[in-house]
Amino acid sequence: MSRILITSAIPYINGIKHLGNLVGSQLPADLFARYNRARGHEVMFICATDEHGTPAELAAAKAGKPVAEFCAEMHAVQAQIADGFRLSFDHFGRSSSPQNHKLTQHFAGRLKAAGLIEEVSEKQVYSNADGRFLPDRYIEGICPNCGYDKARGDQCENCTKQLDPTDLIEPRSAISGSTDLEVRETKHLYLRQSALKDELDKWIDTKTDWPVLTTSIAKKWLHDGDGLQDRGITRDLDWGVPVKDGENDWPGMEGKVFYVWFDAPIEYIAATKEWADKTGGDWERWWRTDKGADDVRYIQFMGKDNVPFHTLSFPATIKGSGEPWKLVDYIKSFNYLNYDGGQFSTSQGRGIFQDQALEILPADYWRWWLLSHAPESNDSEFTWENFQAGVNKDLADVLGNFVSRITKFCRSKFGEAVPEAGDYGSAELALIAELETRIQAYVAQMEAMEVRKAATELRAIWVAGNEYLQSAAPWSTFKEDEAKAAAQVRLGLNLVRLYAVLSAPFIPDASAKMLSAMNTLDTDWPDDVSAALSALSGGHEFAVPDVLFAKISDEDRESWQDRFAGTRD
RNA sequence: GGGCCUGUAGCUCAAUUGGUUAGAGCAGAGCGCUCAUAACGCUUUGGUUGCGGGUUCAAGUCCUGCCGGGCCUACCA
Numbered sequence: 225m226s227r228i229l230i231t232s233a234i235p236y237i238n239g240i241k242h243l244g245n246l247v248g249s250q251l252p253a254d255l256f257a258r259y260n261r262a263r264g265h266e267v268m269f270i271c272a273t274d275e276h277g278t279p280a281e282l283a284a285a286k287a288g289k290p291v292a293e294f295c296a297e298m299h300a301v302q303a304q305i306a307d308g309f310r311l312s313f314d315h316f317g318r319s320s321s322p323q324n325h326k327l328t329q330h331f332a333g334r335l336k337a338a339g340l341i342e343e344v345s346e347k348q349v350y351s352n353a354d355g356r357f358l359p360d361r362y363i364e365g366i367c368p369n370c371g372y373d374k375a376r377g378d379q380c381e382n383c384t385k386q387l388d389p390t391d392l393i394e395p396r397s398a399i400s401g402s403t404d405l406e407v408r409e410t411k412h413l414y415l416r417q418s419a420l421k422d423e424l425d426k427w428i429d430t431k432t433d434w435p436v437l438t439t440s441i442a443k444k445w446l447h448d449g450d451g452l453q454d455r456g457i458t459r460d461l462d463w464g465v466p467v468k469d470g471e472n473d474w475p476g477m478e479g480k481v482f483y484v485w486f487d488a489p490i491e492y493i494a495a496t497k498e499w500a501d502k503t504g505g506d507w508e509r510w511w512r513t514d515k516g517a518d519d520v521r522y523i524q525f526m527g528k529d530n531v532p533f534h535t536l537s538f539p540a541t542i543k544g545s546g547e548p549w550k551l552v553d554y555i556k557s558f559n560y561l562n563y564d565g566g567q568f569s570t571s572q573g574r575g576i577f578q579d580q581a582l583e584i585l586p587a588d589y590w591r592w593w594l595l596s597h598a599p600e601s602n603d604s605e606f607t608w609e610n611f612q613a614g615v616n617k618d619l620a621d622v623l624g625n626f627v628s629r630i631t632k633f634c635r636s637k638f639g640e641a642v643p644e645a646g647d648y649g650s651a652e653l654a655l656i657a658e659l660e661t662r663i664q665a666y667v668a669q670m671e672a673m674e675v676r677k678a679a680t681e682l683r684a685i686w687v688a689g690n691e692y693l694q695s696a697a698p699w700s701t702f703k704e705d706e707a708k709a710a711a712q713v714r715l716g717l718n719l720v721r722l723y724a725v726l727s728a729p730f731i732p733d734a735s736a737k738m739l740s741a742m743n744t745l746d747t748d749w750p751d752d753v754s755a756a757l758s759a760l761s762g763g764h765e766f767a768v769p770d771v772l773f774a775k776i777s778d779e780d781r782e783s784w785q786d787r788f789a790g791t792r793d
Numbered sequence: 794g795g796g797c798c799u800g801u802a803g804c805u806c807a808a809u810u811g812g813u814u815a816g817a818g819c820a821g822a823g824c825g826c827u828c829a830u831a832a833c834g835c836u837u838u839g840g841u842u843g844c845g846g847g848u849u850c851a852a853g854u855c856c857u858g859c860c861g862g863g864c865c866u867a868c869c870a
Contacts, residue, residue, distance in 0.1 A: 236870055277870065348868090359868045378868065389868095440797050441865070448796065453867060484870065528798095528864065559798085559864075597806090602799060603863055610805065613819060621832060629829030636828080676806075680817080687833095694834040699827070713828095771830055 227266045231492045233526035237275040244561040244568040247594040248527035258729035272317035272495045276464040277484040291463045308582045317495025324494035328487040333470025334545040342414045353402030357460040365392025414454040421452040438557045442535035457486040489538035513548040523554045559599035588731040596679035612776045624772035630716035631768040644762020646711030718757040741769035
């Protein structure tokens with residue numbers, strides 16, 4: 225048994241996330257957490273909401289609520305949705321927690337003491353009407369290059385030219401439209417990532433087993449142009465972690481907060497402390513290598529947009545602190561899931577949102593399809609036809625129907641108890657041998673976090689049950705040799721339990737239903753397949769379950785296609 | 794503009810990292826079965842691996858040039 229720390233990239237608080245967010249981090253992380261628990265490892269699975277920053281303030285203002293209240297409500301909504309998808313976090317924290325405030329300030333203090341913080345005076349655009357400094361992309365105006373009138377302060381979307389806000393003609397606030405803007409001097413803290421460049425570079429070089437997607441993004445940032453740049457870690461906002469030097473005030477930084485990308489990853493640690501404060505557990509044995517975390521394996525899951533922060537900024541924070549914090553061992557990153565030929569988009573309301581998905585179908589349908597199509601090597605594509613076909617075939621026909629046919633056949637010939645006559649013969653031994661090979665392959669893919677390949681192996685394991693039933697044909701055997709048919713059915717019923725155990729990381733609800741129907745609490749991993757297929761012995765009572773997976777009809781598919789064709793609201 | 798990823802059967806994806814005749818699932822066709830959610834099983838039709846050059850005994854894989862798709866580009870998070 226080993227200890228495994230798993231974190232999923234923390235979703236931003238601003239609104240309900242779409243399915244792309246789910247498949248890019250939380251869902252595969254949950255798959256891996258459930259798998260490792262099933263293998264008997266001690267797992268700490270952490271996620272949280274990322275609550276600070278300008279968009280949260282604006283969304284709260286739009287909703288007419290104080291930002292703290294807005295975030296608390298949205299956190300509850302996201303927690304409920306996560307629960308709906310059966311995400312098995314040990315703790316779902318909040319980056320606005322007091323624990324994170326304290327820890328973020330602590331790290332800042334350590335980095336300052338190590339000489340890794342620089343104070344920089346810079347000029348930024350201030351909007352008098354909005355009463356705030358504006359991030360570059362919240363300033364709009366006419367592009368000096370192409371004349372497009374909705375160019376943003378960081379880039380013109382029309383001609384893709386990189387811009388400075390001061391380049392814009394007739395600049396205005398994207399928030400209020402006000403043109404009452406001025407350039408003000410303001411002081412900010414920069415994390416001197418450049419001073420840690422060589423150390424980070426060497427560290428990344430040792431990670432030869434990481435996905436190319438992860439290391440190539442890190443390398444790009446390390447080597448592009450002048451190399452890794454220092455990064456501003458503070459903002460002129462009200463909502464966030466107040467800038468402090470550990471416990472002490474930071475002269476000259478009054479009224480400023482840390483930038484979300486400084487405090488958000490620290491929340492992984494703080495959320496574990498939130499968990500500890502709630503449960504009385506020990507968080508330091510997961511995070512402090514001087515307090516037991518040296519034998520922890522730490523794995524992060526995230527979409528590709530988050531890679532620079534996790535490969536560079538956060539490690540810079542950890543390393544720069546000079547304290548023995550646990551560093552990530554493996555970063556599993558994902559590409560994007562597209563929706564019918566374009567991107568899912570939270571801001572544009574395009575695609576299927578998590579709450580809507582749960583309204584129309586149970587979690588397992590989404591979990592199975594999304595995981596078996598996880599965008600690992602490339603961006604992948606959601607289409608309703610694909611979704612319908614995949615779910616109907618894999619879940620309803622292959623797995624669901626298998627459970628249905630064996631339990632119903634047994635009920636009609638032997639009643640609702642495992643028949644005890646007969647012994648397993650050569651056909652059964654052959655199946656056991658095949659399953660041993662396939663389960664080994666499944667385990668190998670799960671250990672390697674090859675999500676799609678693991679799904680393929682699992683499906684092949686389900687198919688093996690149908691193949692066996694077809695060739696054993698207990699409905700024929702029964703007419704000549706009742707004892708032989710009994711043994712065949714007994715094996716089939718044991719397969720249901722085996723499938724429940726193996727499939728639980730992907731489809732936990734169906735797995736629970738299968739176990740419940742088989743009237744067993746035995747969820748031991750089938751290290752010994754032969755023994756596992758004798759777990760339910762003669763006389764053990766069971767119940768024929770309801771249909772595990774109803775099929776998606778063409779009418780359903782078409783109506784959902786229509787409903788989700790446009791944008792939300 | 795720069796960097797990275799990518800293009801394989803109608804669709805979604807593989808291919809042990811340069812090694813026999815490029816494989817699966819779905820969809821299509823045929824046969825079988827009747828326990829089952831008209832479900833299952835078996836067989837089978839589909840590919841000049843985007844296009845052109847090159848290296849090599851050997852290229853889907855490496856190099857190069859085109860063409861297409863995607864992401865990132867540091868103040869969205």
